[in-house]
Amino acid sequence: AVTLWARSPDTAAEMAKTRENKERLPGIELPESVTVTSDPEELLKADTILLSMPAQTVRAFVESHRDRLDGTTLVACCKGIDLETLTGAAGTVAESLPGAVPAVLTGPSFAADIARGLPTALTLACARPEEAIRLQESLSTPCLRLYRTSDVVGAELGGALKNVIAIACGACIGKGYGVSARAALMTRGFAEMQRLAAHRGADPVTLMGLSGFGDLTLTCTSDMSRNYRFGLAWGAGEDFDTSATVEGVKTAQAVARLSREQGIDMPITRLVADVVDGEIDISDALGQLLSRPLKEE
Numbered sequence: 001a002v003t004l005w006a007r008s009p010d011t012a013a014e015m016a017k018t019r020e021n022k023e024r025l026p027g028i029e030l031p032e033s034v035t036v037t038s039d040p041e042e043l044l045k046a047d048t049i050l051l052s053m054p055a056q057t058v059r060a061f062v063e064s065h066r067d068r069l070d071g072t073t074l075v076a077c078c079k080g081i082d083l084e085t086l087t088g089a090a091g092t093v094a095e096s097l098p099g100a101v102p103a104v105l106t107g108p109s110f111a112a113d114i115a116r117g118l119p120t121a122l123t124l125a126c127a128r129p130e131e132a133i134r135l136q137e138s139l140s141t142p143c144l145r146l147y148r149t150s151d152v153v154g155a156e157l158g159g160a161l162k163n164v165i166a167i168a169c170g171a172c173i174g175k176g177y178g179v180s181a182r183a184a185l186m187t188r189g190f191a192e193m194q195r196l197a198a199h200r201g202a203d204p205v206t207l208m209g210l211s212g213f214g215d216l217t218l219t220c221t222s223d224m225s226r227n228y229r230f231g232l233a234w235g236a237g238e239d240f241d242t243s244a245t246v247e248g249v250k251t252a253q254a255v256a257r258l259s260r261e262q263g264i265d266m267p268i269t270r271l272v273a274d275v276v277d278g279e280i281d282i283s284d285a286l287g288q289l290l291s292r293p294l295k296e297e
């Protein structure tokens with residue numbers, strides 16, 4: 001049985017009645033097997049909970065429901081780094097809930113595609129081998145194929161870091177710099193993602209997979225992506241819907257701090273953060289990337 005838990009009683013009641021989330025997935029009917037609730041006590045009945053919320057909200061959520069969540073398997077579906085603690089959601093779970101089992105579900109996937117049953121492949125990461133197999137088997141469907149890894153850190157970083165590069169790629173296209181420049185940003189962006197991941201102890205192979213290369217490719221080239229569209233608007237000097245979840249904005253600031261504090265070369269991410277902070281504009285950011293000293297690839 002699957003229970004969809006929503007914070008707001010009104011939203012939960014509306015979804016239970018209409019069998020649809022009109023705001024986020026209009027036109028998709030909720031399967032009959034899904035029960036909708038806003039009762040936090042329902043969390044106690046679950047053996048596995050998927051955290052599908054913006055990355056910056058996970059820490060407060062975990063802390064406010066600590067007693068209901070400890071002891072369960074918590075699968076982070078979000079893609080971002082907490083601006084205060086500089087950890088991903090699985091890291092937050094590991095730090096805050098010693099009795100919980102952290103896992104990550106990530107990779108190239110738009111919710112609208114999965115909800116329509118389109119073929120999708122994802123990475124499922126969990127450090128406990130038996131739990132990883134249980135999750136892989138229970139979350140896979142005929143259209144949703146999960147690959148397993150024990151590298152929680154690498155899986156989590158792949159999903160979070162690609163959002164920052166997608167903003168840069170969107171800005172590049174929005175500015176009119178062209179698709180050759182975007183390919184350069186994707187490739188050099190991937191190099192800096194791998195540098196940070198290696199520094200954090202991730203397996204380099206993880207980043208070559210769905211969470212990393214796969215998700216970077218999708219997000220940097222599709223205007224279904226909010227991060228990419230945010231970048232497009234930035235580059236074109238247009239406004240963007242401020243209510244949309246654009247994970248790469250705060251993650252750029254968090255990762256820029258990590259990169260500075262730990263001495264990791266991440267020029268694209270740092271420039272995205274500088275533009276977010278209003279320290280430079282996008283044209284200057286590109287000029288700075290092009291004028292870096294020439295080096296080996």
Ligand SMILES: NC(=O)C1=CN([C@@H]2O[C@H](COP(=O)(O)OP(=O)(O)OC[C@H]3O[C@@H](n4cnc5c(N)ncnc54)[C@H](O)[C@@H]3O)[C@@H](O)[C@H]2O)C=CC1
Pocket residue numbers: 006007024052053054055057061077078079080109110111112244245247
């Ligand atoms: N939408 C997509 O296609 C995909 C999203 N993701 C990731 O999933 C995460 C969530 O993204 P979306 O679902 O698109 O975002 P969203 O903005 O639609 O929010 C998801 C849910 O989180 C809830 N929420 C917001 N603030 C909250 C809080 N303080 N406490 C508890 N719940 C809260 C919202 O009410 C909403 O129901 C992000 O990290 C995103 O990168 C990953 C893959 C695909």
Ligand SMILES: O=C(CO)COP(=O)(O)O
Pocket residue numbers: 079107108109110163166215218219224225226227228245247
């Ligand atoms: O993570 C995603 C695709 O894999 C969703 O991308 P956006 O959050 O940019 O919409």
